[in-house]
Every structure is written in C-alpha cells, then in structure tokens.
Amino acid sequence: MGCGVSKPPPAAADAPPQHAEAPAPPPPAAEAPAPPPPPKEPAAGGGGQAERTLVYVLGHDVANTSSLCLTLKEELGCTVLQANELLRREVKAGGELGMQLADMIKQGKIIPPAKTAQLILNAMEAGEGVFLVDGFPKSAESLHSFTEQVQGARQLAIYLELKDAELLSRISASDSSLGEDGAQRRVNAFKRQMEGLLAALSRQGILHTIDAAGGSAVTRAKELLGASPAASAEPAADAAAAEPALNGCKCIFVLGGPGSGKGTQCQKLVEKFQCLHLSAGDLLRHEVQTGSEQGKAIATMIKEGKIVPAKTTIDLLQAAMASAPPGTLVLIDGFPRSLDNLEAFEAQVGMCEMTVFFALSADVMEARLLERGKTSGRTDDNLESIHKRFETFNTQSLPVLAALKEKTRVLEVDASASVDEIAARVAEEVQKLL
Numbered sequence: 390m391g392c393g394v395s396k397p398p399p400a401a402a403d404a405p406p407q408h409a410e411a412p413a414p415p416p417p418a419a420e421a422p423a424p425p426p427p428p429k430e431p432a433a434g435g436g437g438q439a440e441r442t443l444v445y446v447l448g449h450d451v452a453n454t455s456s457l458c459l460t461l462k463e464e465l466g467c468t469v470l471q472a473n474e475l476l477r478r479e480v481k482a483g484g485e486l487g488m489q490l491a492d493m494i495k496q497g498k499i500i501p502p503a504k505t506a507q508l509i510l511n512a513m514e515a516g517e518g519v520f521l522v523d524g525f526p527k528s529a530e531s532l533h534s535f536t537e538q539v540q541g542a543r544q545l546a547i548y549l550e551l552k553d554a555e556l557l558s559r560i561s562a563s564d565s566s567l568g569e570d571g572a573q574r575r576v577n578a579f580k581r582q583m584e585g586l587l588a589a590l591s592r593q594g595i596l597h598t599i600d601a602a603g604g605s606a607v608t609r610a611k612e613l614l615g616a617s618p619a620a621s622a623e624p625a626a627d628a629a630a631a632e633p634a635l636n637g638c639k640c641i642f643v644l645g646g647p648g649s650g651k652g653t654q655c656q657k658l659v660e661k662f663q664c665l666h667l668s669a670g671d672l673l674r675h676e677v678q679t680g681s682e683q684g685k686a687i688a689t690m691i692k693e694g695k696i697v698p699a700k701t702t703i704d705l706l707q708a709a710m711a712s713a714p715p716g717t718l719v720l721i722d723g724f725p726r727s728l729d730n731l732e733a734f735e736a737q738v739g740m741c742e743m744t745v746f747f748a749l750s751a752d753v754m755e756a757r758l759l760e761r762g763k764t765s766g767r768t769d770d771n772l773e774s775i776h777k778r779f780e781t782f783n784t785q786s787l788p789v790l791a792a793l794k795e796k797t798r799v800l801e802v803d804a805s806a807s808v809d810e811i812a813a814r815v816a817e818e819v820q821k822l823l
C-alpha cells in the first residue's frame with residue numbers, strides 16, 4: 390500500500406530546485422503516484438547480490454553531495470549514479486521510457502520516483518561494488534518503494550548535514566535573488582522534505598550523518614565505506630554470523646557522556662554480579678601502550694576526542710569476549726559511541742540485551758573529569774580534550790541512544806545521584822536479566 394502514495398510537494402517557490410527527481414526545475418505538481426515498474430531483472434535483489442552496496446548520498450546541493458561522490462569515485466572506484474543525469478541520458482536515448490520522461494518534463498510534471506528508481510536499478514545491473522546514489526530518494530515514500538526493489542543489496546545512507554545558519558548562508562550565496570526571506574523559506578522547505586526520509590533511514594539503522602562544513606567529510610565518508618560492514622567487500626559477517634559471535638553471552642551497553650560514571654558503575658556491578666566488564670576506552674588505551682602503529686593512531690584520536698574506527702574497537706571487544714563462558718553477562722562500557730559503531734557491532738557480534746544510560750549535565754561531567762584528571766594520567770582529561778569529547782558525544786554518540794530506544798530496553802538513570810543510589814537502581818534492573 391505504501392508505494393507511490395501521492396504526497397503534496399512543498400510550495401513550488403520554496404522547493405529546493407537542486408537535485409530534483411526530474412531534470413527540469415520541478416513545477417508545482419504532485420509526486421506522481423505511479424506504481425513502481427518492475428526492474429527488468431531483479432537488479433540488485435534476489436540471491437547472490439550481496440557484493441552490491443548501495444549508498445544514498447543525501448543532502449542539499451549546497452552541501453556538495455556531487456563533489457563528495459566524485460571524490461569517492463576517484464579515490465575508491467565507486468560507481469556514481471546521479472539521478473538527474475540518468476534521467477537526462479534516458480531522455481537523450483529516445484526509447485519508450487525516455488519519450489515518456491521527455492513528455493512529462495515538457496508538461497512540467499515531476500517524474501515519479503519509481504521511474505528514477507527503475508533507472509538506478511537498471512544501471513546497477515551492469516556491475517558490482519559500491520554504488521553511490523546522488524540525488525535520490527527525496528522522500529520516505531520514494532525510499533520505501535525503492536528499497537522494496539533492491540532487497541539483497543547492502544544499503545547505507547550518508548547525509549551531508551549543514552547546520553541551519555550555514556545552510557542559510559550557502560543558499561543565499563548560491564542565489565542572491567532570493568533575499569533573506571526566500572532563502573529562509575528554502576531552508577525550511579528542505580528541512581521539511583528531509584525530515585521523514587531521515588527518520589525512515591534512521592529507523593532502518595543505516596543513516597550516517599556527516600558534518601558537511603567540518604572539512605573532514607571525505608575522510609569520514611571513506612572511513613564509513615571502508616570500515617562499515619555494510620560496505621565491506623566481504624559479504625559474510627552479518628545476521629548469520631551474529632549469533633555465534635556473541636558466544637551465548639548477554640551484553641549490556643553502558644553509555645553516557647564522558648565522566649558520567651560508566652566505569653564507576655560497572656565496577657559496582659562487577660562487585661555484585663558475576664559479570665565481565667569490558668571498557669572500550671581501556672582496551673584502546675591498552676592498544677596504545679603496545680606502541681604499535683595502530684596504537685599511535687588511536688592515541689591521537691583519543692586526545693582529539695574522536696571515535697576510533699568501529700572495526701578496531703569491535704575486534705578488541707570480540708577478542709576479550711572470546712574466552713567468556715556461554716551465558717556470561719558482559720558489560721560493554723563506553724561503546725557504541727556512534728551509529729556506525731552500533732551498526733557494525735550488530736553485524737559483527739550481535740545485539741545487546743539492554744542499555745544503561747547515565748544522564749548528566751555537561752557542567753558536572755566537566756568538573757568530575759577535571760578532578761579525575763589530577764590523578765588519572767589520561768591524555769584526554771584536560772579542558773581542551775574534554776570539550777572535544779563533549780562535541781563528539783553530542784553529535785555522534787547521543788543519536789545512538791535514540792536508535793537503541795527503538796531496538797532494546799534502555800534504562801536511563803540520573804547520574805547526579807550518589808554512587809550507591811545509582812548502583813542500587815541499576816542493579817535492580819540488571820537482576821531481571823539473570
């Protein structure tokens with residue numbers, strides 16, 4: 390039922406003209422409710438297609454999605470499927486579909502997303518590897534009708550995000566005729582348009598948001614494509630491998646901001662229950678101490694408050710879990726710290742039983758960390774690193790909490806209470822798992 394549902398577009402004057410699902414600037418017409426035509430062959434669907442990875446590269450044009458795609462094409466050899474370009478080519482080829490499209494464009498109609506979807510699927514038929522889809526989908530409905538047809542292909546979405554003020558200033562600069570109000574309306578329309586789509590991708594657990602203005606978008610995207618199991622060339626380790634990797638253990642994610650008391654409370658749980666405490670941060674710091682090349686890279690990331698690539702941390706966690714007897718309760722402290730971490734852990738290891746989240750204000754966390762820094766010897770317990778860690782926590786780690794709430798039980802605890810009060814509250818819940 391969900392396919393091709395007609396949805397009124399935003400007022401034409403406000404609609405972002407870039408990346409339209411038609412080659413011509415979209416006039417005021419509905420996203421037409423055409424039934425999705427079947428792909429010629431099960432393009433990316435069906436069996437044996439796991440080596441195809443589909444990456445939706447999303448964002449406003451002023452966030453430079455196309456340029457990111459081109460860089461990734463050059464550096465990683467991905468195939469770029471630019472929605473407008475595919476439509477243009479089809480029109481030029483002059484076949485039956487091309488003529489239909491040309492007609493729609495002439496009449497000022499918006500091309501039904503199902504048609505764009507079909508062109509993308511057809512283009513994917515020819516090859517394998519990583520396909521970057523630029524400029525599609527534009528709505529949750531388009532995504533839905535499309536993903537139904539690409540079952541079997543691994544999917545991932547990269548959203549090049551710009552904060553409101555930056556988006557506004559770039560849109561204003563890209564079209565000075567808009568004026569302040571016009572540019573603001575464009576920003577609002579774009580955000581409305583993206584809202585449902587991003588929520589749908591997030592629910593699927595495949596959304597990765599990258600700060601388009603931060604200067605490290607390419608690095609981050611490459612990291613995602615390289616480190617994410619979704620983009621890995623190896624089709625193996627996902628659902629089928631997930632159960633054995635857990636080894637019969639039950640995992641609890643122990644999360645919260647830096648200095649919120651994760652380590653302290655894990656210690657309390659270890660005293661009370663038979664459980665294995667794995668601090669991701671400690672495992673990484675241990676790796677640093679080995680002096681390996683990897684350790685050196687990790688040391689820099691820790692000082693900068695950055696998140697170490699998922700695979701590195703998960704391999705360490707998995708190795709530490711390997712010898713635990715089946716049924717062991719494992720406290721995974723300080724991981725996952727990003728949606729990518731979560732997704733990769735689920736694929737490589739499995740799902741946790743529950744999550745404990747310690748909520749605490751930044752002021753209190755800062756004070757605790759500065760106090761801890763007097764004796765911890767940690768390279769990141771200083772004001773500069775602490776602020777970077779807070780930024781990473783707010784932008785990358787907090788979305789994990791929302792994602793976990795959709796998937797597992799989350800116990801949110803006020804971490805400003807005393808150590809013993811918190812410990813009692815947590816123990817009460819953990820007891821229920823045993």
Ligand SMILES: Nc1ncnc2c1ncn2[C@@H]1O[C@H](COP(=O)(O)OP(=O)(O)O)[C@@H](O)[C@H]1O
Pocket residue numbers: 645646647648649650651652653654757758760761804805806807808811
């Ligand atoms: N409930 C609490 N009240 C006051 N101080 C606390 C509490 N919990 C932990 N601390 C102190 O705060 C600092 C950070 O706690 P820690 O458990 O190391 O946090 P995290 O592992 O989340 O970084 C430590 O010095 C710890 O002793």
Ligand SMILES: O=c1ccn([C@@H]2O[C@H](COP(=O)(O)OP(=O)(O)O)[C@@H](O)[C@H]2O)c(=O)[nH]1
Pocket residue numbers: 645646647648649651668669670671673690691692694695696697698702722723724725726769778
């Ligand atoms: O899964 C993890 C856990 C930790 N870290 C890094 O290790 C640092 C310290 O993490 P830890 O959990 O020890 O301390 P917290 O910041 O929670 O006090 C983080 O800032 C990250 O740089 C990481 O990259 N991935």
